[in-house]
Amino acid sequence: MPIRFPQHPGLVVYLTAGDNGLFADAAQIRPGDLAVTREIALAAIDAGADVIELGVPFSDPMADGPVIQRASERALRAGTRLQHVLHLAAELRAARPAAGIILFSYLNPILRYGMSRFADAAAESGADGVLLTDMIVEEAGDYLAEMRRTGLNSVFLAAPTSPDARLQAIAEHSSGFIYAISRTGITGKQQQLAADAAALVERIRRWTRLPVAVGFGISNADHVAQVGQFADAAVIGSAIVELIERSTPATAPGEVSRFIKGLRQPSGADPWMQREQSARS
Amino acid sequence: MASTVVLHLTENLEPGPPHTAGRFGEYGGRYVPETLMAALNELEQAYAAASADPVFRAELDDLLHNFAGRPTPLYFASRLTEQLGGAKIYLKREDLLHTGAHKINNALGQGLLARRMGKRRIIAETGAGQHGVATATVCALLGMDCIVYMGEEDIRRQELNVLRMRLLGAEVCPVRSGSRTLKDAVNEALRDWVTNVRDTYYILGSALGPHPYPTMVRDFHRVIGVELRQQMLEREGRLPDAILACVGGGSNAIGAFHAFLGDKDVRLIGVEAGGRGKSLGDHAARFEGGVPGVLQGTYSYVLQDEDGQVALTHSVSAGLDYATVGPEHAALHDSGRASYVSADDAHVLEAVVRLSQAEGILPALESAHAVAECLRIAPQMPRHAILVVNLSGRGDKDMGILARELKIAGAEPLSGR
Numbered sequence: 001m002p003i004r005f006p007q008h009p010g011l012v013v014y015l016t017a018g019d020n021g022l023f024a025d026a027a028q029i030r031p032g033d034l035a036v037t038r039e040i041a042l043a044a045i046d047a048g049a050d051v052i053e054l055g056v057p058f059s060d061p062m063a064d065g066p067v068i069q070r071a072s073e074r075a076l077r078a079g080t081r082l083q084h085v086l087h088l089a090a091e092l093r094a095a096r097p098a099a100g101i102i103l104f105s106y107l108n109p110i111l112r113y114g115m116s117r118f119a120d121a122a123a124e125s126g127a128d129g130v131l132l133t134d135m136i137v138e139e140a141g142d143y144l145a146e147m148r149r150t151g152l153n154s155v156f157l158a159a160p161t162s163p164d165a166r167l168q169a170i171a172e173h174s175s176g177f178i179y180a181i182s183r184t185g186i187t188g189k190q191q192q193l194a195a196d197a198a199a200l201v202e203r204i205r206r207w208t209r210l211p212v213a214v215g216f217g218i219s220n221a222d223h224v225a226q227v228g229q230f231a232d233a234a235v236i237g238s239a240i241v242e243l244i245e246r247s248t249p250a251t252a253p254g255e256v257s258r259f260i261k262g263l264r265q266p267s268g269a270d271p272w273m274q275r276e277q278s279a280r281s
Numbered sequence: 282m283a284s285t286v287v288l289h290l291t292e293n294l295e296p297g298p299p300h301t302a303g304r305f306g307e308y309g310g311r312y313v314p315e316t317l318m319a320a321l322n323e324l325e326q327a328y329a330a331a332s333a334d335p336v337f338r339a340e341l342d343d344l345l346h347n348f349a350g351r352p353t354p355l356y357f358a359s360r361l362t363e364q365l366g367g368a369k370i371y372l373k374r375e376d377l378l379h380t381g382a383h384k385i386n387n388a389l390g391q392g393l394l395a396r397r398m399g400k401r402r403i404i405a406e407t408g409a410g411q412h413g414v415a416t417a418t419v420c421a422l423l424g425m426d427c428i429v430y431m432g433e434e435d436i437r438r439q440e441l442n443v444l445r446m447r448l449l450g451a452e453v454c455p456v457r458s459g460s461r462t463l464k465d466a467v468n469e470a471l472r473d474w475v476t477n478v479r480d481t482y483y484i485l486g487s488a489l490g491p492h493p494y495p496t497m498v499r500d501f502h503r504v505i506g507v508e509l510r511q512q513m514l515e516r517e518g519r520l521p522d523a524i525l526a527c528v529g530g531g532s533n534a535i536g537a538f539h540a541f542l543g544d545k546d547v548r549l550i551g552v553e554a555g556g557r558g559k560s561l562g563d564h565a566a567r568f569e570g571g572v573p574g575v576l577q578g579t580y581s582y583v584l585q586d587e588d589g590q591v592a593l594t595h596s597v598s599a600g601l602d603y604a605t606v607g608p609e610h611a612a613l614h615d616s617g618r619a620s621y622v623s624a625d626d627a628h629v630l631e632a633v634v635r636l637s638q639a640e641g642i643l644p645a646l647e648s649a650h651a652v653a654e655c656l657r658i659a660p661q662m663p664r665h666a667i668l669v670v671n672l673s674g675r676g677d678k679d680m681g682i683l684a685r686e687l688k689i690a691g692a693e694p695l696s697g698r
């Protein structure tokens with residue numbers, strides 16, 4: 001399915017699948033039971049998330065900052081496997097037919113599962129597409145062939161450091177949307193949106209009509225509003241993963257829902273955000 | 282004899298294959314976040330230009346000779362040969378290089394390249410600390426800022442090298458994620474590089490990672506085999522029957538092997554860390570327990586579970602305690618041109634004592650893996666056979682571990698093993 005952002009700015013929400021936060025009672029949760037992530041994802045969709053990126057936890061998340069590293073470690077400790085994430089995608093698809101669902105992974109778990117087998121399973125789950133963090137267009141021959149064969153979107157990352165020739169290739173091989181990285185760096189929250197982001201989106205638009213989502217470091221309504229001025233959507237990752245970390249499985253869906261609703265409200269309307277910001281500055 | 286070698290230390294710096302795709306057979310390539318791609322392309326071009334530039338090569342030659350101490354001797358280990366009663370054993374003495382290991386060859390090459398590229402902030406990862414010390418040394422020499430990532434477990438077990446790095450002016454950043462060893466240090470160095478890519482040069486310490494590193498690091502160490510070949514021809518009038526080298530990421534091994542790849546009669550044997558057992562998590566023998574996969578930017582053999590999660594590793598030596606291996610070794614393994622075996626911790630400790638007491642040479646725990654395999658196969662070989670061990674480093678850094686493991690205490694000599 002094409003990815004749609006009916007509201008402006010669109011919201012893409014990243015979740016590390018299988019992370020139940022710091023306060024979950026491990027004894028209560030069966031290995032591979034992703035019910036907590038499912039409830040959070042449903043709440044996020046109902047609160048206005050257009051796309052859910054389901055993060056497959058990996059032992060060596062070299063593009064991620066401490067927040068997502070910790071979430072990945074917790075998810076792996078809870079026994080999360082790729083097939084569980086695929087199952088979760090199918091559950092979300094059944095429950096929310098219109099939501100965008102992207103499987104987000106490092107390459108190695110996919111290679112081990114088998115690229116072709118993965119593409120079949122992902123398509124069958126009803127996911128709309130795939131994003132592989134450590135896959136660049138030059139190496140993507142097999143991957144793109146499998147995505148095309150199974151009708152899945154392939155989302156590539158574009159970076160502020162990518163020269164125009166690379167952006168052109170990225171635009172050519174992307175489908176669904178293009179994920180523009182707001183700054184050089186790893187995932188994680190930040191105070192200010194780098195000026196890099198607007199310039200990058202402008203350069204990307206020379207090569208494509210696909211929607212462009214901006215991510216990395218977007219953590220509040222001001223950032224989202226800023227992104228909305230030049231891009232189609234904002235990706236929220238670490239800010240939500242950190243919120244889940246500090247919540248219990250029972251409270252996380254409500255917290256995430258409230259947070260996402262706040263992201264589209266005018267600046268400063270959310271008292272929780274203000275507290276967060278002053279605590280950090 | 283040595284002078285001809287000295288003049289041509291970097292004679293073989295021309296980047297060999299692979300030129301564009303960065304592939305060794307099906308292995309290698311580039312699997313990195315997009316943010317790094319511009320930097321990798323810049324590095325590839327800068328390296329190609331530098332290695333074709335006589336001025337760059339002359340400066341590297343000079344430093345390798347006058348600063349690092351190349352060429353290193355090829356030493357005939359007569360007492361060990363006699364004791365084992367088989368092949369003649371030669372040691373290629375990379376342990377005699379400045380800073381105590383082969384790592385300085387690559388650190389000097391990349392340090393000069395970084396300076397040429399105008400990058401003043403240097404980052405590196407280290408396991409045993411030898412690459413960290415070599416990088417800190419080169420940064421002191423060239424007046425550059427140096428940040429070294431090192432796993433907490435390795436900081437604990439290679440404390441002496443941590444102190445050396447700090448003395449040399451480097452900042453040592455402890456890495457607390459994962460197994461707190463070399464793999465996690467590489468992750469952290471990559472995270473730093475992604476963040477500071479515009480002004481930072483990453484001196485990767487082994488023949489690993491995304492293209493062009495495996496090729497470039499190999500080229501900087503290729504001098505080991507080039508010297509060895511010439512020295513052996515001068516000494517024995519022929520090539521050796523086998524060359525042994527330990528394999529962590531694979532830099533000293535590929536450096537020793539590369540000049541012999543066309544000499545089909547020379548057996549090339551890499552020795553991995555057998556650790557404390559055969560189960561996943563107890564060793565770092567990638568060619569015994571690993572399957573092809575992608576870790577830290579390259580496609581090669583990776584120790585991993587059935588879900589593609591990277592396995593923990595164990596070795597008494599921090600420098601070999603790593604879940605993947607340089608992609609050129611993966612190709613040499615599959616083609617059969619080189620063979621790979623492993624030595625376990627107990628045999629390695631035995632080899633340290635044996636070489637120390639037979640020859641007065643204390644090898645690094647990493648290098649002792651190659652010595653252990655030598656102890657095993659030399660007696661099975663005829664007396665006219667010639668076996669070379671690439672002695673990649675010296676063992677001073679390991680005295681803490683050795684004292685504990687071998688229970689060396691007080692004034693008593695340690696009895697031979």
Ligand SMILES: Cc1ncc(COP(=O)(O)O)c(C=O)c1O
Nearest residue numbers: 411529530531532533600673674
């Ligand atoms: C003395 C010595 N030998 C070997 C190694 C392993 O690295 P490589 O396989 O790249 O030679 C190390 C790494 O720390 C080392 O210090």
